[in-house]
Amino acid sequence: MIEKKEISVSTMMGKLRKSLHLPDKAYFFDTTLRDGEQTPGISFTHEEKLSIAQALDKLGIDIIEAGFPVISEGDFAACKDIAQLGLDSEVMGLARMKKLDIDKVIEADMDSIHVFIATSDLHMKEKLRMSKEEVIESIRENVSYANEHYDQVLFSAEDATRSDLDFLIQANQTAVDHGATRVNIPDTVGTISPHAFGYIVRKNYETLPKDIRIAVHCHNDFGLAVANTIAGFENGASEAQTTIMGLGERAGNASFEETAMSLYALYQVPMNINTRLIFPTAKLVESYCGGKIKIGRLQPLIGQNAFAHESGIHAHAMIKNARSYEPITPELIGIKRSDDVEQIVRSSIKLGKHSGGHALKAKLEDLGIYTTEDQFKNIFEHVKSFGDKGHEVSEEDFLAIVKDVMGELPKEEQFVILDELTVLTGSVTPTSTVRLKIRNNGDFASRTASSVGVGPVDASVKAIVKCFEPMNKIQLLDYNIDAVTGGTEALGHVSIELMDVETNNIVRSSATHEDIVMSSVLALLKGLNKIVKVKSV
Numbered sequence: 001m002i003e004k005k006e007i008s009v010s011t012m013m014g015k016l017r018k019s020l021h022l023p024d025k026a027y028f029f030d031t032t033l034r035d036g037e038q039t040p041g042i043s044f045t046h047e048e049k050l051s052i053a054q055a056l057d058k059l060g061i062d063i064i065e066a067g068f069p070v071i072s073e074g075d076f077a078a079c080k081d082i083a084q085l086g087l088d089s090e091v092m093g094l095a096r097m098k099k100l101d102i103d104k105v106i107e108a109d110m111d112s113i114h115v116f117i118a119t120s121d122l123h124m125k126e127k128l129r130m131s132k133e134e135v136i137e138s139i140r141e142n143v144s145y146a147n148e149h150y151d152q153v154l155f156s157a158e159d160a161t162r163s164d165l166d167f168l169i170q171a172n173q174t175a176v177d178h179g180a181t182r183v184n185i186p187d188t189v190g191t192i193s194p195h196a197f198g199y200i201v202r203k204n205y206e207t208l209p210k211d212i213r214i215a216v217h218c219h220n221d222f223g224l225a226v227a228n229t230i231a232g233f234e235n236g237a238s239e240a241q242t243t244i245m246g247l248g249e250r251a252g253n254a255s256f257e258e259t260a261m262s263l264y265a266l267y268q269v270p271m272n273i274n275t276r277l278i279f280p281t282a283k284l285v286e287s288y289c290g291g292k293i294k295i296g297r298l299q300p301l302i303g304q305n306a307f308a309h310e311s312g313i314h315a316h317a318m319i320k321n322a323r324s325y326e327p328i329t330p331e332l333i334g335i336k337r338s339d340d341v342e343q344i345v346r347s348s349i350k351l352g353k354h355s356g357g358h359a360l361k362a363k364l365e366d367l368g369i370y371t372t373e374d375q376f377k378n379i380f381e382h383v384k385s386f387g388d389k390g391h392e393v394s395e396e397d398f399l400a401i402v403k404d405v406m407g408e409l410p411k412e413e414q415f416v417i418l419d420e421l422t423v424l425t426g427s428v429t430p431t432s433t434v435r436l437k438i439r440n441n442g443d444f445a446s447r448t449a450s451s452v453g454v455g456p457v458d459a460s461v462k463a464i465v466k467c468f469e470p471m472n473k474i475q476l477l478d479y480n481i482d483a484v485t486g487g488t489e490a491l492g493h494v495s496i497e498l499m500d501v502e503t504n505n506i507v508r509s510s511a512t513h514e515d516i517v518m519s520s521v522l523a524l525l526k527g528l529n530k531i532v533k534v535k536s537v
């Protein structure tokens with residue numbers, strides 16, 4: 001149902017709509033876990049991937065591209081586990097035109113398959129070293145094979161926008177003739193304008209059978225990913241391949257938030273999306289990006305300024321009717337705002353020391369986060385202790401805490417536990433003493449070490465590494481700290497990358513605490529636990 005009273009857009013849109021061949025329904029294909037995970041600097045943990053899949057399902061995403069199972073064991077495990085979640089969303093796996101790749105998707109027991117091969121002269125010559133005839137033969141062979149196992153087969157001609165149009169259509173038609181039920185037209189390298197992209201989509205739409213759903217996959221190299229996606233919809237496409245926050249290779253993919261809300265508010269195309277979960281889902285994914293990618297202040301719809309008003313004239317008009325200077329209500333995408341329009345209060349969830357378990361449970365469910373009983377208890381305690389110190393727990397704080405707890409190994413799998421930490425800092429040489437409990441064959445042994453450092457964090461990290469050193473030589477590769485919200489009371493979020501020097505195994509971990517020395521220490525211990533866990537299996 002489209003909430004017209006929450007939307008006020010150009011009257012020209014209504015006039016234009018009638019002359020366009022818009023689809024009866026817009027389908028959303030989310031590739032946050034595949035293309036989004038290929039964002040330089042971003043890597044989600046297994047638990048984060050599952051949590052994202054659950055949130056996407058709640059959001060109403062039609063198809064989740066859960067990964068590329070052939071590329072790594074981690075991707076395979078995530079694909080398999082997401083397929084097992086019993087989501088309403090269709091869980092799809094990516095495969096090159098290779099039997100090995102297709103078999104991996106089948107082995108991961110995924111709902112449907114996405115197969116691709118490049119069709120541009122550049123890619124065929126330089127990457128594939130295949131002739132046009134060989135590419136067509138490969139499509140025949142592999143799409144047929146995929147179709148033996150799957151009812152739904154999506155075919156993508158990679159680099160479609162730099163391909164010869166006749167050859168692109170021939171490749172798509174071949175795929176359809178051999179069992180592809182959907183065709184995706186990707187602008188893999190973001191090299192086209194909306195008008196030209198619309199032309200390519202239309203030519204395909206006019207040629208391919210009408211029951212073949214056409215998807216579009218656009219990259220943002222010129223800032224045109226969403227515009228190109230929309231141009232696709234004006235010309236016969238009905239499926240948008242997008243990512244949350246526009247994550248993706250290079251400058252990213254078409255942002256889900258902008259694409260979905262444009263189609264919803266400007267074009268009023270029906271869809272399965274629960275728009276009220278758009279903002280919470282983006283914040284959830286942002287929290288999993290470990291501070292490396294953040295929602296920009298000016299980002300459309302979900303940025304901090306998207307519904308903020310500074311000018312007195314605007315604010316005055318806003319009090320009379322918020323639609324005067326806003327195209328949609330922030331509530332429509334799940335941003336709650338206080339009555340004071342000049343001061344936008346982002347959805348503060350009012351969790352604190354007085355919150356009951358029910359409020360917490362409801363909040364988690366709202367966000368599509370499913371916890372074990374232990375995780376729930378930990379989150380509850382963490383929120384309460386933060387609240388006990390007189391803080392109101394904001395959405396950001398809350399998500400940081402949840403992420404923190406979800407990333408923790410269960411107690412029985414922890415090898416290193418912090419027993420005591422003393423830090424001396426100020427106008428002295430910063431000194432830290434730690435006592436750790438380290439498991440050895442089922443029993444815990446205490447180890448104590450002290451170190452000085454350039455600051456309290458440095459001293460503490462060195463003391464811990466000293467405690468741990470007799471068993472494992474560790475190298476800290478990367479250390480990042482940022483405040484979850486603003487102000488001196490903010491939670492400090494620390495994310496680190498550690499390497500086990502003996503095996504070259506690299507692990508990432510993060511932790512959140514109101515004391516930055518503690519966030520650093522907890523992140524380090526989590527990382528050490530991961531290193532020991534990998535070694536012990």
Ligand code: MN
Pocket residue numbers: 035188217219248249
């Ligand atoms: Mn892509």
